[in-house]
Amino acid sequence: MSLSDTFYDEQDFLSSQTPINLGVSACLMGEKVRYDGGHKKCDFLLDKLLPWVNITPFCPEVKAGLGIPRPAIRLAQIDSELRVVGTKDSQLDVTETLNRASDELCQQASGLTGFLFCAKSPSCGMERVKVYDEKGNPLVATRSGIFADKIRHQYPLLPCEENGRLNDDLLRNSFLTRLFCFARWQAMLREGLNAARLLEFHSRHKYLLLAHSQSHYREAGKSLANLKSQPIEVIAQHYLCILMAGLACVATRKKHTNVLMHLQGYFKNHLEKSDKTALTEMILRYQQGLLPLSSPIEILKHHLRHYPDDYLQIQYYFAPFPAQLNSSSVI
Ligand code: SF4
Structure with missing residues (x-):
């Protein structure tokens, strides 16, 4: 794959x-x-x-x-x-x-x-x-x-x-992130809402949501913990409220750094020591404002090509909206 x-x-x-x-x-x-x-x-x-x-x-x-x-x-x-x-x-x-x-x-x-x-x-x-x-x-x-x-x-x-x-780069990217996420949500509803689709949708948006708000990330997970407790439409609507509120929070360098560190962990058993050090340094340089987000993201995608991971590969965090719409100077 x-x-x-x-x-x-x-x-x-x-x-x-x-x-x-x-x-x-x-x-x-x-x-x-x-x-x-x-x-x-x-x-x-x-x-x-x-x-x-x-x-x-x-x-x-x-x-x-x-x-x-x-x-x-x-x-x-x-x-x-x-x-x-x-x-x-x-x-x-x-x-x-x-x-x-x-x-x-x-x-x-x-x-x-x-x-x-x-x-x-x-x-x-x-x-x-x-x-x-x-x-x-x-x-x-x-x-x-x-x-x-x-x-x-x-x-x-x-x-x-x-x-x-x-x-404003941050506000524009926030809008695009919410817009494309909502489009995916509408597409899922058109296919037909069911528990499996809802869980897959959440699974693919986990790191994206974490980059915007840790509390909404936790709350979203909890809202899907028991899919038999209420009709699926009610659960989905509640989940969507949490998701959109979470994505409306600004994804700061600090929050992105947290996500990047999480993602780095997936490669700890694969990468040579020198590659691990280079990745950590790049994430820290990003955190300090010396590099754009695209730098560590591209390196992570590069490692993902060499060490495929089914779960990471489907994360919208890597591409919340088309790259052509991205701003080169965004955090
Ligand atoms: S769309 Fe019409 S009403 Fe709205 S700001 Fe433009 S000119 Fe004014």
Whole structure:
């Protein structure tokens, strides 16, 4: 068995076998739907991610019939109520129209694998959207936009991110990890959920989850300890909640080092002393920030080719998402 046979086949993601249905704020696609007739084209989305995903664009403000161009709007706290009003003309109140349009679009979002929102928008901003008082002064508290808020409440486990945060290597990789993991989960459900498939899914994601959160790793294992205690659908849903919460935790160098040390242990009876020392040194240099994660990973994969291990070879830790999407400078 070779590594290319056992790591996931990237062709799966390029074909319809494991479709990734990504909802996006339409302006990120370069569509000229913004209030001023412009767009917010997201280069990473169009240049890198596009070949791997099926895109469904959403523009709640156009759906609400506000037109292009249209008056700019913002969130306002008026009489303890959240309203959406005109930035220049606070008498313009589109709260109900925008809520209705967002509710409708939310229904169309079922079946998505993830969502990429446009930051700062009173409709699509995922977080830290400014809220103003009646006189137009910004309040300290921020919140999510009307549409993004509804999506996240209706689909709490859906991997979501904002365009601006994709510039951060860690946040981008975190989003991609959750997105591709969720796509694999949806693929498993399509095949038919059963105990064997659920256990295999967990088995393949163990080290990936450990790299993000040791506590969620333990909790996930416990949640699958007795698969006869409840209906499998209930257990699977509980497991998925733990998994997605765990993957949302940042995988730091310290956590990755812990995983790499674990993985190194698999080769302790195979490697020459000098190779063992070289691997340990490389892991420590990675821990100190002197090398990217790809360095020890590539060496581990190299050893795995020489000393195959059925369990290690199927770990998504080695390739949580296609290498073409990876950032060279990521931790
Ligand atoms: S941020 Fe959302 S509402 Fe605003 S233009 Fe983009 S898609 Fe439309």
